[in-house]
Amino acid sequence: MKENELKICVLGSGSRGNCIFVGCGDTRVLLDAGLTGIDVKERMALIGERPERLDAIILSHEHTDHAQGAGVLSRRYGVPIYLDRMTLEAAGPALGKLERIDFFQPGTGFYINDLRVEPFSLPHDAQNPVGLVLKWRERKISTVTDLGSTTHLVREKTAGSDLLILEFNHDPGMLIEGPYPWSVKQRIKSRLGHLSNEESAKLLRHLVHADLRHVFLAHMSQHNNHPELALLKAEGALQGYETSLGLTYQDRISEAVYL
Ligand SMILES: [Zn+2]
Ligand SMILES: [Zn+2]
Numbered sequence: 436m437k438e439n440e441l442k443i444c445v446l447g448s449g450s451r452g453n454c455i456f457v458g459c460g461d462t463r464v465l466l467d468a469g470l471t472g473i474d475v476k477e478r479m480a481l482i483g484e485r486p487e488r489l490d491a492i493i494l495s496h497e498h499t500d501h502a503q504g505a506g507v508l509s510r511r512y513g514v515p516i517y518l519d520r521m522t523l524e525a526a527g528p529a530l531g532k533l534e535r536i537d538f539f540q541p542g543t544g545f546y547i548n549d550l551r552v553e554p555f556s557l558p559h560d561a562q563n564p565v566g567l568v569l570k571w572r573e574r575k576i577s578t579v580t581d582l583g584s585t586t587h588l589v590r591e592k593t594a595g596s597d598l599l600i601l602e603f604n605h606d607p608g609m610l611i612e613g614p615y616p617w618s619v620k621q622r623i624k625s626r627l628g629h630l631s632n633e634e635s636a637k638l639l640r641h642l643v644h645a646d647l648r649h650v651f652l653a654h655m656s657q658h659n660n661h662p663e664l665a666l667l668k669a670e671g672a673l674q675g676y677e678t679s680l681g682l683t684y685q686d687r688i689s690e691a692v693y694l
Pocket of ligand 2: 561
């Protein structure tokens, strides 16, 4: 990683585990740690990184697919976990005993070294879920996953990003026809569930601008979506712009992007 580069790699994404690596200058963080400790270590190695060097694990919410590896990684490598107080309570024993905790609140930014982190509230069925805006040397990246609807706040906080990690969770037709029980389908479709390809494309159409360099399509359902369907919608939203698109995967890492 060059001195003036921001490096982003989605180590895993989907309903079985989410974890994003961000590195810049001397700072290295994980956004969520929903993979096992072993998986995180192995996947970080593929991009030349080590968990020993992490400065923080920032948790967006308590759902297992975002939090299940956090406690282990924190204990094993002495990495502090940053999270909301209600998220910690909601996670209960799942995180295990934590020695290094820092609390944040949605709407209040903080720093990890010189990396600025701005958590903002998302409509999702967790205790106090957040999306994250990261700012470093004139660059801005935003994560927008795990939300059932887009709000004014989401659009306002993530506007002007150089890179977006945006949920393209499901195709509505596939969800209805798919294998999930009705109650789960209702949950996913609700305003506190997950965004469909159409809803995400609409948000992307709103957020795209000439300096948006890259968009990762994230948290894609393996049962209720096809990458081609999501890509088609995203490409439509980006028409006329040079923004590149990248897929993310449940069982392997995405490409690493440098800004
Ligand atoms: Zn999730
Ligand atoms: Zn969730």
